[in-house]
Amino acid sequence: MLVVENVTKRFGGLRALNRVNVEVKKGEILGLIGPNGSGKTTLFNVIMGFYHPEEGRVRLQGEDITRLKPHEIARRGVGRTFQIVRPFGDMSVLDNILVSGLFSVPKGEVHRKIADRCHDILKITHLTERMNVPADELSIAEKRRLEIARALALDPQLLLLDETMAGLTHTETDQALEMTSRIRKEFGLTIIFVEHVMRAIMAISERIVVLSEGTKIAEGSPKEVSENEQVLNAYLGHRRTS
Numbered sequence: 001m002l003v004v005e006n007v008t009k010r011f012g013g014l015r016a017l018n019r020v021n022v023e024v025k026k027g028e029i030l031g032l033i034g035p036n037g038s039g040k041t042t043l044f045n046v047i048m049g050f051y052h053p054e055e056g057r058v059r060l061q062g063e064d065i066t067r068l069k070p071h072e073i074a075r076r077g078v079g080r081t082f083q084i085v086r087p088f089g090d091m092s093v094l095d096n097i098l099v100s101g102l103f104s105v106p107k108g109e110v111h112r113k114i115a116d117r118c119h120d121i122l123k124i125t126h127l128t129e130r131m132n133v134p135a136d137e138l139s140i141a142e143k144r145r146l147e148i149a150r151a152l153a154l155d156p157q158l159l160l161l162d163e164t165m166a167g168l169t170h171t172e173t174d175q176a177l178e179m180t181s182r183i184r185k186e187f188g189l190t191i192i193f194v195e196h197v198m199r200a201i202m203a204i205s206e207r208i209v210v211l212s213e214g215t216k217i218a219e220g221s222p223k224e225v226s227e228n229e230q231v232l233n234a235y236l237g238h239r240r241t242s
């Protein structure tokens with residue numbers, strides 16, 4: 001589905017990503033972890049075409065997308081959520097999803113109509129009863145679900161989730177986990193997700209990639225990664241909280 005090959009992204013003298021290699025298979029759910037500032041969001045921004053790397057390539061289903069613009073990449077089936085949620089506050093939940101869906105222009109195959117998809121999206125994100133409420137009035141957990149709903153409106157094949165469980169209670173996190181698994185199954189998606197709630201990562205990742213200071217320091221099953229000494233050191237060394 002996705003191949004990130006030898007990608008380096010610099011900001012001035014800082015190497016936010018340093019020759020990073022990541023592969024994701026179709027249908028896989030990959031957890032991306034690492035201390036604060038290790039390059040996780042930057043990697044998403046490179047995949048989405050918000051940043052162009054100085055070195056390396058990104059390929060989506062065999063096609064080189066490294067130099068494409070964000071909307072061109074979105075149209076090829078990549079959706080993402082933002083770490084900082086930013087819905088249109090005075091618009092209803094439903095309109096927020098519809099507006100997002102308007103930008104999904106079908107490419108090649110026949111896509112379902114946005115309106116049809118909306119019903120399924122509202123249902124799977126548990127927002128049906130809140131569809132006419134202005135986004136500003138949603139709780140944090142609901143706003144996070146709306147972010148996911150908006151990403152789904154683009155009818156992606158690959159979904160990038162950036163800390164969609166941040167700030168949630170224990171119970172809300174469990175619900176979010178269950179929802180993420182269901183979305184993947186029902187929409188047949190490939191998912192890469194960044195999360196700091198270790199319990200969440202361990203529960204649903206098939207494979208985990210660990211970044212530290214822009215470099216991939218480990219990769220493997222949740223068990224392998226949690227027993228990796230370099231990973232433990234990276235976390236203990238940083239004591240990140242956010």
Ligand code: ADP
Nearest residue numbers: 011014016034035036037038039040041042043
């Ligand atoms: P993470 O998501 O893992 O916390 P980021 O990818 O946001 O980390 O950031 C990686 C590093 O790149 C950090 O040191 C951050 O300050 C820096 N960085 C990210 N975006 C920019 C930018 N637009 N300009 C300058 N530095 C940036």
Ligand code: MG
Nearest residue numbers: 040041042083
């Ligand atoms: Mg980040």
